[in-house]
Amino acid sequence: MKYIFDLHQTMLEQNLILVYEGEFTQEITKSVLAMAERNMDSSGEESSIKRKVFNVMVECLQNIVKHADDVEHNHSAVFMIGKQDNEYIIVSGNPIKRDKVDGLKSKLDQINSLDKDGLKTLYKDIIKNTEISDKGGAGLGFVDMARKSGRKLEYEFLDMEDGDSFFCLKSSIARV
Numbered sequence: 010m011k012y013i014f015d016l017h018q019t020m021l022e023q024n025l026i027l028v029y030e031g032e033f034t035q036e037i038t039k040s041v042l043a044m045a046e047r048n049m050d051s052s053g054e055e056s057s058i059k060r061k062v063f064n065v066m067v068e069c070l071q072n073i074v075k076h077a078d079d080v081e082h083n084h085s086a087v088f089m090i091g092k093q094d095n096e097y098i099i100v101s102g103n104p105i106k107r108d109k110v111d112g113l114k115s116k117l118d119q120i121n122s123l124d125k126d127g128l129k130t131l132y133k134d135i136i137k138n139t140e141i142s143d144k145g146g147a148g149l150g151f152v153d154m155a156r157k158s159g160r161k162l163e164y165e166f167l168d169m170e171d172g173d174s175f176f177c178l179k180s181s182i183a184r185v
Contacts, residue, residue: 027045029088030086041088045062045066061157062090062097062182065157069154070088072101072178073101076103076104100180101177102175103175103176104169106173117151120148120152159183160181163180165177
């Protein structure tokens with residue numbers, strides 16, 4: 010039973026508000042968002058910060074759901090939100106097909122190379138010039154996350170034994 014205490018201690022030390030690991034469906038996504046929203050409401054967070062955090066959370070969770078059908082081990086996704094003194098940290102991790110890594114890395118690098126005005130222009134260009142499928146794919150969600158957070162998106166791709174990759178994404182939202 011010590012492992013549960015160790016997990017609890019880690020969550021306290023890392024100031025984690027919510028951690029979910031498992032299968033992601035639309036229903037689970039709604040529940041995760043509702044729990045995080047209640048936590049921010051109970052802590053008296055400013056509505057402008059709540060909106061930014063909520064928006065970034067929605068994009069992260071939609072990204073997980075979007076890729077869930079593509080891989081065999083879709084039950085192994087993870088989502089976390091933590092609160093530091095001056096920022097919220099939102100982290101997600103999910104398996105993706107290895108052949109998607111280069112395209113995703115290219116989109117994220119492009120987004121991270123842009124300033125506020127560049128992100129706004131890219132966002133408008135994507136909306137005007139791209140037919141977005143039911144599964145997305147145009148990178149609009151990542152652009153929106155970068156715009157709402159005002160910071161670069163941190164990411165990493167880790168090779169999995171089954172030939173897929175594990176996509177880790179971190180976004181930070183200032184509380185000022």
